[in-house]
Amino acid sequence: MIIAIASGKGGTGKTTVATNLALVISEKTKVQFLDCDVEEPNAHLFLKPELQSSEPVSIPVPRVDLERCTYCGICAEVCAFNAIMVGKETVLVFEPLCHGCGGCTYFCPEKAISEVDRPIGVLEKGPAGPLSFVHGKLNPGEALSPPLIKAVKKTVDPSALTIVDAAPGASCPVVEAIQGSDYCLLVTEPTPFGLNDLIIAVELLKKLNLPGGVVINRSLGGEGEAEMESYCRQEGVPILLRMPWDRELASLYARGEPAVAHLPAWRKHFAGLLEQLPVEIEEGR
Amino acid sequence: MKLAICAQGEGMKAQVDQRFGRCPYFVIVDSETGAEEKSVPNSGVSATGGAGPQSARQLSQEGVEAVAVGHVGPNAAVALQAAGIAIYGGVTGTVQQTWELFREGKLATIDQATVDPHHGI
DSSP: OEEEEEOBSTTSSHHHHHHHHHHHHHTTSOEEEEEOOTTSOOHHHHHOOOOOEEEEEEEEEEEEOTTTOOOOOHHHHHOTTOOEEEOSSOEEEOGGGOOOOOHHHHHOTTOOEEEEEEEEEEEEEEEETTEEEEEEEEOTTOOOOHHHHHHHHTTOOTTSEEEEEOOSBSSHHHHHHHTTOSEEEEEEOSSHHHHHHHHHHHHHHHHHTOOEEEEEEEEOOHHHHHHHHHHHHHHTOOEEEEEEOOHHHHHHHHTTOOGGGTOHHHHHHHHHHHHHSSOOOOSOO | OEEEEEESSSSTTSBBOSOSTTOSEEEEEETTTOOEEEEEEOGGGGOSSOHHHHHHHHHHHTTOOEEEESOOOHHHHHHHHHTTOEEEEOOOSBHHHHHHHHHTTOSEEEOSOSSOTTTTO
């Protein structure tokens, strides 16, 4: 069972929801936490895992043997990302542009291309109290995060309930993080920006055929929320939790403390959220 | 030789464009006579990434030996050098005016990037 947390708009509270929900579930069953927001992973600040292993994650990039190369240019023609350029007496590989698809290697008629690993980030694992924790950390300046997200998701433990914390937005990194999940929570805020990006995220879930529900953070009621409510009703997407403005929550967040560990009211909020999820929990682990 | 000039439109009267990988057109002229050979849409315009290298490859296929630009990014600069295409900076006004400056030797050669990546997006 995999529950993904995504948002559309950034800064709405994905990690707050993901970490607190994971902790509440961990009281009942075995939970694995995957931080797939590899460009800016931050769940570790709240869950404080003891990271015991760190392994590099790489993508294969081409190396051209100029002795065998006839400068025919087929490699550059098949590359969808302009990562390889055949010059007059040299072949250039623009490694940061390469997506590691292997097309150039496959199509080279001279078998002049081999592949070497280019590290793009690291995968770190370790226990975080009762949780088993994994995250990916993309190297600074790196543009291509999906291969690293894929590596994080390969660690999914089918015997556990897995929580996936995705990146904001609705582009490739988010698709990579949430596809294959059983359910997706969309965290939003009742602002015009929040609604705009929620609509995009709901459209994405539809395309991926993923069931989902909405969590409204910084809920105040009022008009912005009425519009959001009517949108959700019209789309048939349930609103599962309204998180009220709470100075204490913000203060705990700023200190890197999960709310459910300190505030009984918030434990109740997240326990209530869990009850509405299509999750069957076998008590004990 | 064939000289490509980065332009916003087709023909000698078109305004030049300061960008290389994302300029809408290349106007290819005979560098000696100033006669327009053709105007080709820049295939790099719609590239999701690597516009510079893609445009350099296109010019190489067109048999272009020199390009007149406003600026080039780092990938474009090395790609053009690998393709054996000389880079001249300082385009201004129309394609016609830029060719005249080239003929008078008033365009400076460029041998490295003049702007950061993605400058012209």
